[in-house]
Amino acid sequence: MLEVRGLKKSFEGHEILKGVDLSLEKGDVLAVLGPSGGGKTTLLRCLNFLERADAGTMTFLGQEMDMPSLSRKDIAAYRRHTAFVFQSFNLFANKTALQNVTEGLIVARKMAKREAEERAMAALERVGLADKRASYPNQLSGGQQQRVAIARAVAGEPDVIFFDEPTSALDPELIGGVLDVMRDLARDGMTMVVVTHEMSFARSASTHVLFMDEGVALASAPTGEFFKEQKLERIQSFLRSLDRKDE
């Protein structure tokens, strides 16, 4: 469904992505793992054109696109099929939870207000926050804000959702609620790309793992295979260091 070849990105002469390939089928949950500074977030941001790739081609729903030269109009059209969940939530600060979800539906997709609100309520219901529909972001906890952000992502009925370290800005006791919502989505067959440091989530909820280090996809494999039959010393040591942190 989504395939990327030769994705490159530099910032001020410093090459962050050195030619990354990836491929997603419908219903895949791809966990992107790896050490900080390895290019995970940049990769994800390039996938939704928040950063413009220097090189790379993308095939999405059968359509091939040259990533560096894609027009603004085509990017907008592509984004109507995708959604993005940020590490820092980025809920619209001047909108209530409900308005955060309906905003894109009404303004960008020209949906009737009533229909948008029905769909938004269903999405808020799904993340367990229907009763917070009238709350503004700064009246919600971080975990609640992130769940509203997920509702906002889901409401557009995207073909794929990108998650950029969705639990990294949360207090430990709030992480579980967000991961539960994401597990539900995965179970329901949502296609997802998740940059994360949550190994338990990657092990239990992802179907594939992409390991990024120094701008290269060091490994790409089905989840079971990645964790059980890992031969690369670099990855083994990374996983061990995380296990130590968990203890």
Add this chain to the structure above:
Amino acid sequence: MSERVLDILISSFPRILGQGLLVTIPLTVISFALALIIAVACAMVQIADIKGLRQIVRFYIWIIRGTPLLVQLYLVYFGLPDLGLVLPAFPCAVAVFALNEGAYCAETVRAAIEAVPRGQMEAGYCVGMSYIQIMRRIVLPQAFRTAFPPLSNSLISMVKDTSLAANITVTEMFMTTQRVAGRTYEHLALYAEVALIYLLFCTVITWLQRLGERKLNAMNGGNVIRA
């Protein structure tokens, strides 16, 4: 205080206040409304980095902020007629005050827009909104909350600055006072009186500002706290 002074104060009060309500306030309100339009336009040009226009805006702000308001009033009212451009005093004052305040407020608005986290823009893009839609519905409303107190400051300054219009024959509140004072020689009492009326106007604005801030806060769910 002698009875004569008191009489002068009482009889001049409605005249001065009336001129305040009829000239000073409209002059302020019209000029400030125009200044806000100029300010938002100039801020947007700079934020969106529109080539060419941006340089013009920076030049305009440079000129306005680098020259005295009184000189600007003289230039336009007494100077432009040399080029064949004669404007009546009131429109002339409106134009100068609007252009002057617009330059200062442009910087206020620009700073307020820049203070809105970049993530707001990105989130807007990701739900499919266009730049203009995000600006109008997400960024500018939040920037307005930030800009509100300093803009109130500018408005308060402007109420008082309109007294300079007396120099170009606009019979606003201050000129009216000058005339009474010139006739009666009660300078201390009359200028104190007009000062009090300016103070009254500004007190009302301060009060409106507090009301406005409370309303804006309610629209953002309490004080705006930004991550």
